[in-house]
Amino acid sequence: MLHAKLGRVLNVVYYHSVVFALVSTTLRIRSHRKCIRLEKLSRTYAIYSFFVGIFLFLNLYYVVPRIVADGYMKCNIVLQWNFFVMLLLRVLAIVGCxxxxxxxxxxxxxxxxxSxxxxxxxxHIMKALVDRKELLDLQASLARMMVRKIALLxxxxxxxxxxQYQxxxxxxxxxxxxxxxRLTHFLHLLSVKMAFYGILVLLQHQFFVIHLAINNLHRRKAQKKWKSLRxxxxxxxxxLRLARRIFGLYDITSAxxxxxxxxxxxxxxxxxVQYSNSxxxxxxxxxxxxxGLIVFNFWGLLMLMEMLDNVVTSCNNAGQQLRQFSDLPKVGSKxxxxxxxxxxxxxxxxxFYKICGIVxxxxxxxxxxxxSILSNVMILMQFDLRRQRQPNNDHQYFNHLFKNKTEM
Structure with a gap:
């Protein structure tokens, strides 16, 4: 049972991943039969994935613009070093992915x-224990959240x-x-983020379904509830094991x-900061x-952290749902x-979600x-202010030296 809106959103995520070869093999989706299975031609797609990776890696040669030499970066060493650090991180992202x-x-x-x-x-658990309307409402809310995330990206x-054009x-x-x-690499990073959001949405869906199943099981008065609880x-x-396995396999890519x-x-x-001081x-x-870029970037970052926290919390807080069984007047031994x-x-x-098992x-x-982001920006601003003061100090020093020579 899948809501039509959530299905369309997941299809958008899937086709973004297919275009940039972010899956190891393709899926064959037949909506009229409600069938999803792996595609047999996985070797062909592996060759396509290899060429996409090589294309993005060689494309880095054209990412280095002339703006470093004769553009707005030519007088700002901080922007130049920042650009080359970003270029190195893009190499690591492509190699890691x-x-x-x-x-x-x-x-x-x-x-x-x-999976x-x-x-x-x-x-069968979703069909037997979860109310159809509650499940569809849950999937609709997840679809709306995913649509907002795609719009932010x-x-x-x-x-x-x-x-970048200006x-x-x-x-x-x-x-x-x-x-x-550069826009090609931006789209690649966008697709990686979208695939990560899609995984989080699927995991969040399953943990929320477990919560709904526990709540409905508490309200039921049927016999052999212990089998359903098992x-x-x-x-x-x-x-939980599936989530750990996914986080482990894509650990380097996520990092x-x-x-x-x-x-x-x-x-x-x-x-x-450079725009504000002209x-x-x-x-x-x-x-x-x-x-708009600042708002979309930080809004998307906060939504990502919220989605990740919801997945972890919904998994670890399932015990809170079990406490409601303590108010039952009679509970069998089984x-x-x-x-x-x-x-x-x-x-x-x-x-738990840890980056490389550390953070x-x-x-x-x-x-x-x-x-940490704000602290690093403030440190860079100190270098910028020092660089702006330096020419004025040199100019005053030469004026003072010229006056001393004329007086002598």
Whole structure:
């Protein structure tokens, strides 16, 4: 059972991933039969993935524009070094993304097969224990959230495109080719983010379904509720293992994505500082799209952290739903045994999201993430202020030296 809106949104995410070869093999989706299975021609798609990765890597040669030598960056070493750091991070992102897809291709395909088996195995739980209207309302809300996320991504892409075009010092074939190359990499990063959001939406959907199943099971008065509770506990454990496996397989890809987002936010804010002190000349449209880029970028960052926190919280807070069974007047021995087993399972198995197994991302980490961005921007502003003062000091020194010579 899948809401039509959520299905269309997931199709958009899927086709973005297919175009940029972010999946190890394609899926065959037949909506009229409600059938989803792996495509047989996976080797052909692997060759396509190889050429897409090589194209993006070689495309980095054209990303380096002449603006570094004769554009708005020529008098600002901070912007130059920031540009080359971003270029290095793009190399790491491409190598990490497509290296994961090539080196772990068989593991990822096996994950796809296990995921399809998972959906078929636990589909009866959703039909038997979850109210149809509640499930459709949940899927509709997730679809709306995903639509907002896609709109934010493309809004940031539009604002970035306009600003990149305005920053071109000379409009010719070479500069337009460099702009096209950079926009291609922006679209690649957009597709990676969208695929990550799609995974989070699917995991959030399953954990919320478990919550709905527990609530409906509490309200039911049918016999043999312990068997249904055992099925829900098994579904929760398999979903948690699936989430851990997904986070583990795409660990390097996610790490490079977060590092690129971190440096992109610093780059955007530092450019905003340059616009505000008139170091970079701009008109009304530049200010409008620049403010829009800042809003879309940080709004999208906060929504990403919220989605990730919702997935982790919905998994770990399933025990809160089990507390409502304590108000039942009578609980059978089998039902009590299943409640104890499910509670012990939740205590021993908790979901965490860590980047490379080191940095755990949660709400405090989100605040630290944003504060680190602002701190780095302030440090760069100090270099900018020192650079602006230096010519004035030199000019005053030479004037003072010239006066002393004339007096002598």
């Amino acid at each position: 497509y290296g994961t897809l090539w080196l772990k291709r068989h593991q990822i395909i096996k994950l796809y097969k296990n 399809l088996t998972y959906w078929k195995r636990f589909g 493309y809004g940031a892409f539009l604002c970035s495109t306009v600003l 920053l071109l010092s000379v409009i010719n074939k070479q500069s337009l080719l460099a702009l096209s190359a 099925s829900v506990a098994s579904m929760h454990l398999q979903t 490079t994505m977060f590092i690129n987002m971190f440096m992109t936010a610093i780059n955007i804010l530092y450019h905003a 170091t970079i000349k701009s008109d009304g449209w530049g200010i409008l799209f620049g403010n 039902m009590q045994k299943e409640l104890d087993v499910f509670t012990m399972q939740l205590r021993r198995n908790r979901l 755990e991302l949660d709400k405090p980490a989100c605040l630290s993430y944003i504060s």
